[in-house]
Amino acid sequence: MKKIIISTFAVSALLLTTGCNNDFDTDVKDIAVTKGDADFSKYIALGNSLTSGYRDGALYSSGQNESYPSMIAMQMSLAGGGAFKQPLMPNDVGGFNNLPGFSGKLTLQLVNGSVSPVPSAPAAALDNVSAGAPYQNMGVPGAKSYHLVAPGYGSQAGLLTGTANPYFVRFASSATTSVLADAMAQKPTFFSLWIGNNDVLLYATNGGTNSQTVGGVTTYTTATVQTGNTNPATYKSNDISDPNVVAGSIKGVLDGLKSVGTTKGVIANIPYVTSVPYFTTVPYNPLTPTTLGANLATLNASLYGPLKQALTAFGAGDRINLLSSTTSNPVLIKDVSLTDLSAQLTAALTPSLGLPTATAFGQIFGQARQSTKEDYILLTSSSVIGTTAPGAPAPVNVYGVSYPLQNQHVLTKTEAAYVKTAIDAYNGSIRSLADTYGLAFVDANAKMVDLNGQSGISFDGVKYTAKFVTGGAFSLDGVHLTGRGYAIVANEFIKSINGKYKSTLPQVNPNGYSGVKFP
Structure with a gap:
């Protein structure tokens, strides 16, 4: 009852294969690689933790190297794509030992006869890698939609007031810039954008609460659904963003990129957060x-x-x-x-x-x-x-x-309904913006639904599902993906790019990337 126990039987299930339909059925690996109507010479990726390669509850170097944008960039290099740099963490553990709340990555460890995820101690202090800029992977863990257009989001001083993000502080070009401004300065020829998850995810993962720690005591207050409030400055950290704020922020990113001549790219919608293992692993009725x-x-x-x-x-x-x-x-x-x-x-x-x-x-x-099945x-x-x-x-x-x-x-079921309503509104706007700006569109929500289904999805005989640890697609934090999971996402982006711009980028093989590591 006190910890997640992973049985030897469950571990062995990772080695089983299946005869499910293969997602390589629409691959173009036997066709000459071409760029089609796109120009991949300078590709940048905008987004949050999912874009950065975050996994196992932390951002660390080997995870970043298996981010879905880096996989896409690798395939783009076969069709004229240029350099793709990432603001790599200085170690393979992650975390910041001079900031509260930033532990290192989760690892599976054998504790008292059971295998459980255990957080590592943070490996180093917050560093600054802006001297190596510009970086093409501009995914910022924790970023909400409106953070991408917020000046000062990379200010060291802003960390004390909660207006900045340490992951952007690491590589921001200045204390006053925004993620969008640094992206525009690169004048990319192609972009990917996957943002909006955190506008509702943080509400969900915190059970619909905001928290505050004073004197070592943490108190919780109900998070708010900010419908009708279009001033993000008044939001608390876990509040659900107003759909107009999300749509307006994404439009602001697209308009900013368009103003520097970047009109071709791909945008993804938001998965239902309740389809990931963080919400589906612990049953509502565990008291036998x-x-x-x-x-x-x-x-x-x-x-x-x-x-x-x-x-x-x-x-x-x-x-x-x-x-x-x-x-x-x-x-x-x-x-x-x-x-x-x-x-x-x-x-x-x-x-x-x-x-x-x-x-x-x-x-x-x-x-x-x-509790009920709806909780x-x-x-x-x-x-x-x-x-x-x-x-x-x-x-x-x-x-x-x-x-x-x-x-x-x-x-709760009431809170889950708020989450679904918000995501549906966000996704309606994202699809509309993709159509209006003539962009390729990725239905990430549908792919996560597939993963969460009983049959999952399959690549070269290996089955992937949304089951915690043994499903292969999700990392130990139950929200972010493994390298194999990110490869599945990369393929969805590649298929959408090919469909929209008549390119023939080959898909990647998820089986060639890393999954959950066992002790």
Whole structure:
């Protein structure tokens, strides 16, 4: 219950092959390589962590070397493509040891008989590689759509105020420039743009919350869906961006590139974030009768039964059911969208559980319910379920069992609906902009849906899915891809480029790139 356990059987599944349809069916590898109507002599890639080659929870050099833009550039070199430089990290671990919150990459390690992802210590301080500029891979981990057009996003001083990004600080041409301005200065002949994920992803991966740490204590507040607010300066870090802000920012990038003569390129839409392993690995109902053991009957008698009875009296009996002794049970969660019954439950339940009357019992269960299939338990919550909730009174102090997983641990069905609505709006605008500006379009959302399907996708007999660790496509952070996953993305870009510009760039072989490394 306290960690992600990867069995030997699951590891061996990586070696199995399958007879699924092969995505090389539309490849042009046997045709002479040509540029078609495009000019690949100076290609740049704009985007966020997915563009940079980020994986395993960090940006590190070997991961950058397997970024999808570097793969595309390699194929473009066969059709007149020029140099493609990346702002490589100084080591193969990543992280910044002089900045809080930037650990090194996750690695699988054998701990107490189980294999689990463990973060590495950050390997070096924040460096500056601007002397080697310009760089053609301009992917900036953590960047939202509006960050690409924000002056000062690469300012060292801005790190203290939260207006800058250390990954752009590393290679920005000046403290006042923007990502777009540095891209325009290169006057590229071709570009790729994949941005907008973080405008909704950070909300989702943080369970619809914003966090603040003061004096070593972290507090969480509900993140906001910024519909109707087109001033990003007022957004908190994990808020969902207004669709007009995303569309306007992307249009600003396209207009800026067009102003320097860059009119040909490829743009991708945003995948449904709930199709990645970060949201699909931990089941909503992990509490088995075996796991609960003798506590099951006690929990029903002392907590679940009285709680359901009280909630029924207040018209909310559907929030809780008795634990089953024959099937797996859902975890308890806090759902901030529910009517808060704190006062009512404090009065009704404190005596029945034998807790002191002064205990704010209702604060624990006022918005509690059992999870459903429409909720997403976050990957990181696997280390929380079954542990003791700090400060909670016994016997209601076991996370997910007798104490609700808090808002930051779960993306509820209400929050997931906000996420989907935003992505649909973003994608509608991205498709429209691709058509308006005459650009190649990549339906990245459809490809991620394919990966998340039961059959997955296949290359030369090797099957790839969105299953955590054993699926081969996603790295250990459950959000970003492996080298093989990025190769799958690269091929989608290549196919779209060929289709739009009549080029014949060959696809890459995902099987030739790295996947999850086992100890």
